[in-house]
Amino acid sequence: MPKVTFLPGGKTVKAREGQTLVSLAGAHRIIIPQRCGGHASCLMCKVVIEQGEVSPPSELERRKMQEKDLLDQIRLGCQARVTGKDCVVRIPDNRLKSIVQAALERQRAEEEEEW
Ligand code: FES
Numbered sequence: 001m002p003k004v005t006f007l008p009g010g011k012t013v014k015a016r017e018g019q020t021l022v023s024l025a026g027a028h029r030i031i032i033p034q035r036c037g038g039h040a041s042c043l044m045c046k047v048v049i050e051q052g053e054v055s056p057p058s059e060l061e062r063r064k065m066q067e068k069d070l071l072d073q074i075r076l077g078c079q080a081r082v083t084g085k086d087c088v089v090r091i092p093d094n095r096l097k098s099i100v101q102a103a104l105e106r107q108r109a110e111e112e113e114e115w
Pocket residue numbers: 022033034035036037038039040041042043044045076077078079
């Protein structure tokens with residue numbers, strides 16, 4: 001039974017071959033953001049395959065994603081399916097969270113300069 005590790009949390013779970021990454025994550029209370037119910041239209045479920053392999057991109061995924069992203073192992077979590085092999089999947093930081101963190105770091109740096 002293949003195992004999938006989700007980063008940044010590092011939780012490793014057993015998976016069924018053919019299961020989508022969104023479905024697998026959801027079954028283990030790991031959140032991959034998504035809004036379209038897995039129809040490859042919201043593009044919010046992008047993940048990075050850091051190690052191992054998942055199913056090759058479907059025709060639908062190839063139409064929705066840029067070739068460069070696919071070459072960089074960025075996939076739609078609702079389309080990429082577990083194969084018989086283990087893999088490590090990174091769920092990117094929430095964009096809003098990243099923006100807030102960057103703003104806080106800028107503010108902190110400015111405050112340090114004032115001292
Ligand atoms: S869930 Fe919307 S594109 Fe994957």
